[in-house]
Amino acid sequence: MQQERQRGNAESFSRKSGTLMSKQFLPIGEVKxxxxxxxxxxxxxxxxxxxxxxxxxxxxxxxxxxxxTKLGSLDKDELEGLIKSINIMRTVVFNSFPEHYTEVGFVSRTGFKAGCYSMPGDWKFYLQLDQYDDRSYIWLTKEDSATILNILDQSNERLLMLGNNVN
Structure with a gap:
């Protein structure tokens, strides 16, 4: 039996009763x-x-x-933590060679995950859009993590612009 995922702050906001809710989807980028x-x-x-x-x-x-279609979300206040986590994976974790099998991961309050695990002499990087759905894994390369960081930085800039916009 699949467990129901947690809702984030933004998703809870979007489901408030007694509201007339608009949802605007702004494309930022794509990887794999x-x-x-x-x-x-x-x-x-x-x-x-x-x-x-x-x-x-x-x-x-x-x-x-x-x-x-699989969906995952990350509240805006968790974005900085995800960016820092992927940076640490890229600069520290990917350059280490553990003696034993090792997993490293970031988890958001909604169950979105970004992580990596060790293989003999290498690391494998992944995203999991829903921690309770094994079919929501996206297997990526270490190099893809740089592309994701670039897209997340652009997302952060867009969030800052939206936060300063009075409309």
């Missing part, structure tokens, strides 16, 4: 078929806003013979 967007939620009644980072991954499920 993972689309990364900034989502802005706006209550059109009282003008309150909340933002999040959204990860979307489409793949073909041969068993079901259809395209499936």
């Amino acid at each position: 078929s993972v689309k990364i967007q900034v989502v802005q939620y706006k209550d059109l009644i009282n003008e309150n806003k909340e933002q999040a980072i959204r990860f979307e991954y489409e793949y073909y499920d041969s068993y079901l013979d259809q395209t499936e």
